[in-house]
Amino acid sequence: MRAHRSSGHHLVFPWSEQYNDDDDASVPDDSSASCPQLCAPYDDDIDSNLRAMEKDTAQRPSPDYLDTVHDGQISAAARASLVPWMGRLTHRFELAIGTLHRAVSYVERFLSARALPRYTAHQLSLIGATAVYVAAKYEDQETVFKLDAREIAGYSKFTSVQEVLAMESEMMVALGYRLGGLNTETFVDHFTRYSKGKEELHVQRLTRHVATGH
Secondary structure (H helix, E strand, C coil): CCCEECCCCCEECCHHHHHCCCCCCCCCCCCCCCCCCCCHHHHHHHHHHHHHHHCCHHHCCCCCHHHHCCCCCECHHHHHHHHHHHHHHHHHCCCCCCHHHHHHHHHHHHHHHCCCCCCCHHHHHHHHHHHHHHHHHHHCHHHHHCCCHHHHHHHHCCCCHHHHHHHHHHHHHHCCCCCCCCCHHHHHHHHCCCCCCHHHHHHHHHHHHHHHCC
8 A cells, every 4th residue: 555645745654554454452461560670779879860861862862853854754643653553563472561662762763863765654664663673672582482573574564574684783773772771661660660559550550551642
């Protein structure tokens, strides 16, 4: 299916129509997620470190990369619609809870650092799927036993294994091999890390739901 051109000059891509019909899929359920390591004596230091990392421009996307790097050829709508498509990918392979947030961060940082050779739905889906692949391996080492470049290529339906591996290498370089940057899930974990009671865990799940936008 061809990308639709909006009333402006940029492209808008109907992801859910193009790549799969799994519209009922959502992000992974976090009900069985394990709590992060608790280190109460170091809470203040951990919080200070997170705040310092948050200000590190090398690990943050440019706020206006759609215009400054891509000259408006990627619309905000196309970028936004890519996220739920990536979410369905994390759901399909039951990836770790933080995978989607980290993958979105990788996409934004990559697009902040790289202009694209062509602005097509194929190219953006390749970037999104590869970001999920890289983030999944960062979040959970067990991912390598259930997800590889062949699975990523198969989900995208038209992206080859070679393209996925080449994009993975390009993405690593663009990110400066710095994969541990902060994302929404980092702060959800940090501020709800002592949640144990039923109501507190409900708040934690609700926070993740709101943060994900699903």
